[in-house]
Amino acid sequence: MESFYLSKTEDTPSIVLDPSKNIFEIAFRSLPEDANGFYEPVLKWLDMFYDNPLPKVVFVFYFEYFNTSSAKQIAKILLYLEKLSHKSEVSILWKYTKNDADMYSTGVRYSRSLSLNFEFLPV
Amino acid sequence: MFTQLPTNTEGLSFGFKLFRGMQEDNLSYIYRGLFTQTITDSIISLAENNLESTGETSKVRKRVFSIMVECLQNITRHQTVEGEEFNDSSIPGIFMIQRKDDGYFITSGNVVPNIATPKLRSQLEKINSLQQDQLKDYYKQILEDGSISDRGGAGLGLIEMARKSGNKLTFDFAKVNDDISYFYLHTAISKEAEGSSFVPVNLDNIKSIHQLANEEEIVLVFNGVLNQESLINLLSIIEGQMRGRVDIKKKVYNIMVEMLQNIVKHAAKVEDDSIIGNPGIFFISSKNNSYSLCTGNYIQNKKVDELRVKLEHVNSLKGEEIELFYSMRLLNFEIDNSKEAGLGVIDLRMKSGNNLDYSFSKVNDSVSFFTLQVSLQ
Numbered sequence: 317m318e319s320f321y322l323s324k325t326e327d328t329p330s331i332v333l334d335p336s337k338n339i340f341e342i343a344f345r346s347l348p349e350d351a352n353g354f355y356e357p358v359l360k361w362l363d364m365f366y367d368n369p370l371p372k373v374v375f376v377f378y379f380e381y382f383n384t385s386s387a388k389q390i391a392k393i394l395l396y397l398e399k400l401s402h403k404s405e406v407s408i409l410w411k412y413t414k415n416d417a418d419m420y421s422t423g424v425r426y427s428r429s430l431s432l433n434f435e436f437l438p439v
Numbered sequence: 440m441f442t443q444l445p446t447n448t449e450g451l452s453f454g455f456k457l458f459r460g461m462q463e464d465n466l467s468y469i470y471r472g473l474f475t476q477t478i479t480d481s482i483i484s485l486a487e488n489n490l491e492s493t494g495e496t497s498k499v500r501k502r503v504f505s506i507m508v509e510c511l512q513n514i515t516r517h518q519t520v521e522g523e524e525f526n527d528s529s530i531p532g533i534f535m536i537q538r539k540d541d542g543y544f545i546t547s548g549n550v551v552p553n554i555a556t557p558k559l560r561s562q563l564e565k566i567n568s569l570q571q572d573q574l575k576d577y578y579k580q581i582l583e584d585g586s587i588s589d590r591g592g593a594g595l596g597l598i599e600m601a602r603k604s605g606n607k608l609t610f611d612f613a614k615v616n617d618d619i620s621y622f623y624l625h626t627a628i629s630k631e632a633e634g635s636s637f638v639p640v641n642l643d644n645i646k647s648i649h650q651l652a653n654e655e656e657i658v659l660v661f662n663g664v665l666n667q668e669s670l671i672n673l674l675s676i677i678e679g680q681m682r683g684r685v686d687i688k689k690k691v692y693n694i695m696v697e698m699l700q701n702i703v704k705h706a707a708k709v710e711d712d713s714i715i716g717n718p719g720i721f722f723i724s725s726k727n728n729s730y731s732l733c734t735g736n737y738i739q740n741k742k743v744d745e746l747r748v749k750l751e752h753v754n755s756l757k758g759e760e761i762e763l764f765y766s767m768r769l770l771n772f773e774i775d776n777s778k779e780a781g782l783g784v785i786d787l788r789m790k791s792g793n794n795l796d797y798s799f800s801k802v803n804d805s806v807s808f809f810t811l812q813v814s815l816q
Contacts, residue, residue: 326671326675327667327671347696347700348667349666349667349700349703349704381689381692381693381696383693383696383697383700383783384697384781384782384783384785384786385700385782385783387769387782388769388772388782391769391770392772395770415685415686416686416689417686418686418689418690418693418790425762425765425766425769426769428766429766429769429770430770
């Protein structure tokens with residue numbers, strides 16, 4: 317399956333979805349004007365990945381900041397991963413800058429609402 | 440115009456005062472603070488974006504751009520004297536743009552040492568005494584003299600401003616103490632062809648706005664077109680400006696994004712449909728270590744009641760209820776069009792830890808003016 321790479325901009329994150337290297341990561345800032353539109357290709361990609369997944373997936377989120385409309389899209393991505401966890405061994409690595417209490421509790425909020433294996437890592 | 444009294448009258452009434460003052464004076468932008476390279480770059484991008492979004496001709500855009508650059512360089516140059524940093528952030532400078540039907544008006548105010556004022560005054564008087572063609576010769580003459588300091592002194596920037604604007608430069612000084620004064624410089628840029636000149640103006644109003652901004656510790660006031668690009672420029676200015684605790688800085692950043700994107704996405708346009716973005720006002724002040732952010736924008740009358748209900752509900756939530764409500768909304772994708780508050784509004788309440796202050800004032804049969812203020816300690 318083809319990998320998905322996107323470089324970060326001032327208002328959108330960097331995205332790596334690469335099954336050949338087993339790297340899945342979304343990082344930096346996310347405050348696009350149209351979060352729905354921005355994350356749509358990611359959700360489409362995950363949809364396809366579901367049909368032919370890897371046995372083990374570690375999905376990394378390492379956000380510096382995201383706005384509330386991105387929060388909603390990230391929730392969608394996590395729901396996809398929850399679905400995938402019935403087929404593959406999925407875990408979420410929630411990285412955050414040390415002392416960023418807000419980003420930590422944002423991750424905790426997701427982990428409480430979903431049945432997914434979350435690991436928290438201050439960097 | 441503003442009829443309904445908000446709950447926090449002190450803060451908001453000041454906001455109203457400022458909004459009205461800005462409307463009356465056609466002020467579209469005030470920045471007060473330290474002028475670093477990053478900040479001045481963002482100020483310029485912000486102005487460029489606004490000139491483009493409102494469909495200004497490229498000729499006028501270029502003229503405004505080049506004068507802004509000279510003006511901002513003039514401020515940064517005077518932040519140091521004889522190679523030493525002297526203008527610390529406790530005496531911030533100010534930069535303003537006014538947009539009127541016939542032109543743009545750029546004003547800077549920055550601190551200069553009193554010993555430097557006679558030279559500045561004589562340079563400016565000399566420049567103002569010359570005609571356009573004489574300015575060119577004067578410029579060459581100074582270059583050939585080689586009497587330019589490493590800070591590009593000798594008034595070359597000032598000559599450029601006079602040449603490019605085609606108008607006399609208005610200036611004034613206001614003594615701060617025995618050592619320093621504020622130096623105000625005001626340039627008029629005509630929208631018409633070269634040669635049309637403006638009558639020199641009195642800068643008293645600018646001075647009083649500066650005083651008000653100093654008293655209220657205003658960091659930035661923006662009155663213009665809000666779109667994603669101007670949002671990014673505003674964020675970069677505030678990021679560059681803020682000192683102090685990182686967590687507070689992050690919260691201010693978060694709150695700014697949600698407040699401004701609300702305008703970008705939901706505000707109503709008035710008069711001109713062709714502009715790219717929505718008209719809005721934003722200001723941020725940092726009095727006594729507590730930040731106050733305020734937005735004002737038009738909203739369609741038919742949407743007022745719905746928004747009021749959302750805000751009332753979010754304000755009525757206590758402690759855990761807010762977190763619960765947020766989590767519930769976060770994972771519910773069916774209710775995005777419902778009358779319940781969106782995540783943005785809940786987030787503002789959570790991040791600030793305070794109730795949201797707001798007011799609606801009917802402007803005409805189709806729109807109202809909505810102001811929202813978020814404070815955080």
